[in-house]
Each structure stands twice: as C-alpha cells, then as structure tokens.
Amino acid sequence: MPDRVTEPSDPRPLAAGVSAGASAGASAAPAVEFNDVQIAYGKFIAVHNFSLSIEKGSFVTLLGPSGCGKTTLLRAVAGLVGISSGQIAIGGRRIDDVPIYKRNIGLVFQNYALFPHKTVFDNVAFGLKYHNVPKADIAPRVARALEMVRLAGSERKLPSQLSGGQQQRIALARAIVFEPEVLLLDEPLSALDANMREEMRVEIKKIQKQTGITAIFVTHDQEEALSMSDRIVVMSAGKAEQIGSPTDVYDRPATTFVADFLGKANLLAATVKDRDAGGVSVTLSTGQTVRVATDRQVAAGDKVSVVVRPQKLAVGSELPNRLSGRVLSTSYLGSRIIYEIDLGQGSIIRANVAVVTEPVREGETIEVGFDPADCVLL
Ligand SMILES: Nc1ncnc2c1ncn2[C@@H]1O[C@H](COP(=O)(O)OP(=O)(O)O)[C@@H](O)[C@H]1O
Ligand SMILES: [Mg+2]
Secondary structure (H helix, E strand, O other): OOOOOOOOOOOOOOOOOOOOOOOOOOOOOOOEEEEEEEEEEOOEEEEEEEEEEEOOOOEEEEEOOOOOOHHHHHHHHHOOOOOOEEEEEEOOEEHHHOOHHHOOEEEEEOOOOOOOOOOHHHHHHHHHHHOOOOHHHHHHHHHHHHHHOOOOOOOOOOHHHOOHHHHHHHHHHHHHOOOOOEEEEEOOOOOOOHHHHHHHHHHHHHHHHHHOOEEEEEEOOHHHHHHHOOEEEEEEOOEEEEEEOHHHHHHOOOOHHHHHHOOOOEEEEEEEEEEEOOEEEEEEOOOOEEEEEOOOOOOOOOEEEEEEOHHHOEEOOOOOEEEEEEEEEEEEOOOEEEEEEEEEOOEEEEEEEEOOOOOOOOOOEEEEEEOHHHOEEO
16 A cells, blocks of 8 residues: 655645555544654754653644754654654554554645646545545545635635645635644745735634644744644744643743743843742843842842843833833834833833823934833842
C-alpha cells in the first residue's frame, strides 16, 4: 500500500488516513501526546525535549518565528520525519506502531497543492477513492465537505477558476473529507491577502468546532494564534517556551521571549528595591521607581525586567506608576495614538493610548502611567 501522507512539495494531494486502525486507543486518551520528543536532522537538533498533551476536540497552535521547529513537529505527527527520542501517541496509540497510511490525519499546507487539471470534485474525492470508500458514498461525502467550506456547487470548476481563499478552502475540504482524527494545518493562511486571512481564520475555527476535530495549527502570526486557539505553544529555537491559553501567554508571559514575541511588549530593565505583601517596588535603569503586583519571590538587589504592554499605558493618568519622557514619534490612528517615548538612559517605550486629548507632539514631554496589576515581573 502506498504512503498516503506525502511531502508538501509532492504534487499528489496531502490528505491522508483511513478510518480503521489508528483510532483504536482508549477514548479518554489525549488526541495527541508528545512525550520528551527530540527530532534531529543529522547532527542538528531541530526540536528539544518537547512534551505536550492535546485534548480531543481542541485547537492547539504552535506559534514561533521561522525556523523554530513548528513544521518539523507537524511532520513528525504525520510520520514524514522520524523522531530521535521520546514518543508521540495519537489517540493513546504510539505512532511508531501505526503505519503512515493508517494514521488518520488530515493535512493542509500553505501552498494548496491542488491538482490544477482536476475539477474541484476530483481534487476532494481523490484520496477517498484510494481509501476503499464505497463508490456510492464518494459523491455525498464530497458534497458534505464542500458544503462545510461553503463551496457547494463548485464541483465542476477547476482550481484556476477559484480565488486563493477558495482554493485553500478546497484544500481544507480535501483534508476533512476523511473525517480524520487530527487535522494538521501548517501556515495555511500565510499565502492569502490580509482580508481573506481574517475571513479564513473565522471559517477554519467554525469548521473545527462543527466537526469537533482536534486541530494542530502552525503559524508565526501572533494574532492568528491568539484569535483561534484554545491553547498556544510559544516556541523558540526548537523548544516550547510557554504553553497556555491565549490570555496566559499574552497577559502572563513566562519569559522575555514570549513577552516580546506576543505583541511587542515594553521590557524595562530594573533592580528590586523592596517587597511587601502586595508586590515589589523596583528601580528602573532611568532612576524612576515603579510598583509591580506579583507574588514572585525576589530579593532586594535582584536584576529583573518589568514587562508592560503598550496598550496598558495611559497618558497623564492618575495611575500610581508614572513614567515621563520625550516623545520621539506620534502616530495618530483615529481612535488610538501610538507614541514612542524616550525615558532616557537608552530606554525607549511604546504607548498605545486612547485619544482623549490633542496628540502630544514629537519633542514634547509626556507622562504615561500604568497600574501595578497591568505589568509582569520577569
Ligand atoms: N530536511 C531538513 N534538513 C536539515 N535541516 C532542516 C530540515 N528541515 C528543517 N531543518 C531545520 O530545522 C529547523 C526547524 O525547521 P522547521 O521545522 O521547518 O521550522 P519552522 O516550521 O518553525 O519554520 C530549522 O533550523 C531548519 O533549517
Ligand atoms: Mg514551517
């Protein structure tokens, strides 16, 4: 039996799987489980000590910059790349025990990889024919998948007669027509223009909810990750930096990498002054003192970073933590203004504030404040 899962560069469609075999695990088992997985290409280790448990029916995103190992992890789940140590289980079954053609996995990649000379129907039905689906079931299943991606009636069209977004929806239909246990999506939106991307985010999320399919989504786009995911794995250099809900990773970043990668946080170098029940006071490198609400155990003299999101800063406010500096640039956006502010000592911050007064002009002095609860100590 030929492999059903193929390389992205392969002209054959990428959807894979049959309904038998791979779904034999206990129903309480996680949909996908990585246990201390390491993946190497020759001597280069692309993924280190990666552990993650994915609940059935959930939408999990691997988020990180190019080269951090996202695609490698998806390829490992699909069986396109071997792991050098650790285990991966799908539905409680170790994948080493399941031949690739029996893994019940749907795949969607950035480049749609549709057959250009086949109709939409044949593109979606292609894999079904190879998966011993009774002939009489093929047309209804294709119709259902096309309905799901809102392209019912396009059966006779060629991919070239469809927009980029529509082609990607056909690729999605082709991946879900199998009713796979797990759907792997590798940057499926990055080839689309901005408007189409936002529309497809909503679309993919809807289909995932409707079908109850477990999805592993890969992206380098933080907005995509925040808006679509139940859980996000923020990755850097082959490692998981933090695993949590969108609000966990955004509001409570565990590392400066996560703070910076998600939404360009302001990182202020500081030294701990003292602590009390509610938090700590720190002295910034500019000499200003601010308070941070935290239960982190730190001692006077410790070097720390205070992380504040640009949207958490307000102008001329009565908030307890105030920073003053010189405006380097003012970007008026209608309802918001983004200021770049020089606090001195090489410390530059961004503030994204609501428009309440006339914009402060470049070169002028500005005072911004933030709440001790609206920042994180790292
Ligand atoms: N076939 C390969 N041979 C050697 N190195 C590879 C191969 N594929 C990927 N890599 C390297 O592994 C790392 C992770 O790659 P990849 O998983 O594609 O990252 P991402 O999808 O996050 O951009 C990168 O440094 C990349 O250069
Ligand atoms: Mg990739």
